[in-house]
Amino acid sequence: MAWYFAICLAMCLLKETSPVSMAMRQTPLTCSGHTRPVVDLAFSGITPYGYFLISACKDGKPMMRQGDTGDWIGTFLGHKGAVWGATLNNEATKAATAAADFTAKVWDAVTGDEVLTLAHKHIVKSVNFTQDSKCLLTGGNDKMLRIFDLNKPEADPQEIAGHTSAIKKALWCNKDQQIISAAEDKTIRLWDRNTAETVKTLSFETSVSSMEYIPDGEVLVITYGKTIAFYKAHSLDLIKTVDAPASIHSASLHPEKDYFVAGGDDFKLYKYDYSTKEEIESYKGHFGPVHCVRFSPDGELYASGSEDGTLRLWQTAVGKTYGLWKCVLPEELTSENSEALYCPQPEIKA
Amino acid sequence: MSLKPPVGVQRLPRGPDPNSRGFDRSSPRFIALCPTSIPSSASTDPGIEEEQRVRSELRERFLRTLLMMTDKPVQFNMYEKVQVPARFGASDIDILNFHVSDLETPLGVQKEALLRCQDVISCSFEL
Numbered sequence: 001m002a003w004y005f006a007i008c009l010a011m012c013l014l015k016e017t018s019p020v021s022m023a024m025r026q027t028p029l030t031c032s033g034h035t036r037p038v039v040d041l042a043f044s045g046i047t048p049y050g051y052f053l054i055s056a057c058k059d060g061k062p063m064m065r066q067g068d069t070g071d072w073i074g075t076f077l078g079h080k081g082a083v084w085g086a087t088l089n090n091e092a093t094k095a096a097t098a099a100a101d102f103t104a105k106v107w108d109a110v111t112g113d114e115v116l117t118l119a120h121k122h123i124v125k126s127v128n129f130t131q132d133s134k135c136l137l138t139g140g141n142d143k144m145l146r147i148f149d150l151n152k153p154e155a156d157p158q159e160i161a162g163h164t165s166a167i168k169k170a171l172w173c174n175k176d177q178q179i180i181s182a183a184e185d186k187t188i189r190l191w192d193r194n195t196a197e198t199v200k201t202l203s204f205e206t207s208v209s210s211m212e213y214i215p216d217g218e219v220l221v222i223t224y225g226k227t228i229a230f231y232k233a234h235s236l237d238l239i240k241t242v243d244a245p246a247s248i249h250s251a252s253l254h255p256e257k258d259y260f261v262a263g264g265d266d267f268k269l270y271k272y273d274y275s276t277k278e279e280i281e282s283y284k285g286h287f288g289p290v291h292c293v294r295f296s297p298d299g300e301l302y303a304s305g306s307e308d309g310t311l312r313l314w315q316t317a318v319g320k321t322y323g324l325w326k327c328v329l330p331e332e333l334t335s336e337n338s339e340a341l342y343c344p345q346p347e348i349k350a
Numbered sequence: 351m352s353l354k355p356p357v358g359v360q361r362l363p364r365g366p367d368p369n370s371r372g373f374d375r376s377s378p379r380f381i382a383l384c385p386t387s388i389p390s391s392a393s394t395d396p397g398i399e400e401e402q403r404v405r406s407e408l409r410e411r412f413l414r415t416l417l418m419m420t421d422k423p424v425q426f427n428m429y430e431k432v433q434v435p436a437r438f439g440a441s442d443i444d445i446l447n448f449h450v451s452d453l454e455t456p457l458g459v460q461k462e463a464l465l466r467c468q469d470v471i472s473c474s475f476e477l
Contacts, residue, residue, distance in 0.1 A: 025354040033366040049379040063366065064373075070363030074372025077446060080468065093383060110383045112373035319357050328358035 024319035028285045031070040031311040035059045036082070038305030041292045043067055044109075045090035051297050052109070054095055055311050056086035062097050064088075064109060067296055068323040070303075070313050074112040078105060084140075085126045085169075089133040096136055098124035104138045106150065116153050120146070126169045130176040131215075139167030139181055145191070160196045162189060169211045173218070173233045180220060180233065182208040188222065190236055200236045209264075210250040210292070217257065223248045228262050228272075242277045244270055250292045255299040259316065263290025263304050269314060285312055371444055416441055424450075424475040426465060436463070438475070 040056035044067070051067035062083045064073045081100030088095050088109060095107040100123045106116040122142035129136055136148045138157075145160040145167065165184040173180050178199065179191040188202040188211070204224050212221040218233040228251040230239040246266035253260045253274065263269045269283045269290065288307030295302045300322050304312050313323070321327040366372065374380060419438040426434050436450035446467055453460040 023354065025356045027357040027359055029359065029363050031363045031365070049382075065363070072364055072366045072372060073374070073377075075366060077371050077444065078468075110373065110380055112371055313363070315357065324359045324361060324363065326358045326360050328355075 026283050026314060026318045028312040028314050029070050029324055031065060033063055033072055034309045036309055037307040038311055039291045040085050041294055041303055041305045042087045043294055043296050044088035044092035046297050047092050052088055052092040053303055054086040054088050055305055056083040058082040062086045076107050076112060078114045087127050087129060089129045094133055096127040096129060098127045098138060118148055125167060128171050130172050137170050137172055137179060139170035141166040143167060145170050145179060145181055160191055162198055171213045173213045182211045202236055212252055214253055219253060221251050221253050223251045242272060249290055252294045252302060254295050261293050261302050263293045265289050269304055283314060419475055422475045424473050426470055427472045428469050
């Protein structure tokens with residue numbers, strides 16, 4: 001058995017993905033607590049206290065979790081309707097949420113207190129902080145983009161009109177000088193923040209289901225139908241598209257652009273090689289369609305939110321010791337230390 | 351096809367505490383980052399102490415009012431011109447819900463009920 005031990009030890013010490021993932025099966029970590037579908041999630045940047053995760057849920061109670069473990073930190077209480085969008089600023093000191101109660105709220109993400117309520121004229125779907133956390137961009141069913149100056153919350157927001165149906169997602173891009181928005185009118189528009197004019201419009205055959213902006217490299221990740229598409233954020237030039245086996249609701253690109261992950265209607269998470277566009281693996285786990293998926297800021301894991309009301313954390317390098325995952329050497333499973341480890345029951349696949 | 355061994359985990363992620371909304375005040379992050387609870391008076395130092403004193407006094411008065419209301423008949427004025435009398439029982443820790451008994455509603459008397467505090471504009475009772 002010595003040769004088996006040596007190979008497992010070597011695999012655990014290697015940092016590359018493929019040898020380790022060949023040997024072990026992904027164990028997703030399930031974060032429970034929400035009572036209705038999880039529709040949006042966002043990570044903060046890396047802070048001195050680690051990184052954090054916020055989840056938006058139709059139960060109206062967005063939650064904040066420690067990003068690398070999924071441990072619950074707190075619940076933001078105050079919204080009177082389904083929360084459709086949630087975000088954290090880079091330092092994870094502020095949170096913002098968008099809800100069906102026609103408000104967007106800003107929260108202190110350290111104390112959990114509500115700091116601001118920003119009234120809107122219809123359901124709010126999307127919230128996004130600028131890099132310096134001074135402004136908040138909102139978008140929703142009243143088809144209007146709004147920019148709130150958080151230092152002057154009583155002042156009227158700057159309004160940007162143009163979309164002809166409900167806005168699903170609005171993000172700052174290009175060093176917060178531009179805004180990218182996706183709406184039910186099957187377009188994505190790039191706006192100049194100062195002139196409030198449309199710089200470019202992309203039209204699609206079907207409504208865009210999700211959008212992610214990667215500042216480093218200025219890449220936009222867009223999903224629609226079964227397609228995951230990558231665009232240059234400045235020019236909206238297409239980089240590449242990849243088709244998945246099922247309708248995709250959300251996708252995320254790894255910070256180092258090695259991989260991207262996607263999830264949608266068939267409840268599975270798909271992992272692809274970004275350069276070759278090949279599907280590497282797919283993972284079952286959720287009991288409902290996957291609504292949102294995002295890589296952590298260090299790329300070591302990705303989180304998915306589903307109709308089944310749970311968030312799941314997935315390892316990028318399966319088998320690596322990170323967060324709550326522990327690389328187990330075969331002898332540890334039988335030694336007296338084994339009760340310290342939780343070994344999930346292997347699922348019997350039909 | 352042989353089943354690959356699953357990756358081991360130390361434990362499962364901790365779930366929400368049913369009794370609180372979280373944001374642990376003893377966590378290192380909270381202690382390091384917790385801003386003064388008075389954003390409005392960040393500029394004046396002597397002002398902060400006085401304001402804190404007044405805030406503590408007001409908070410104590412509010413909590414004592416809740417204590418005094420216990421088991422007394424209270425009139426709740428709520429949105430949509432709703433005015434309902436009930437016997438006050440208790441509040442939850444975040445003052446999100448009031449437990450009341452014998453709530454008189456247009457549909458009849460509700461033996462036990464939870465009133466959502468966000469919906470309450472004011473309440474009054476006899477001392």
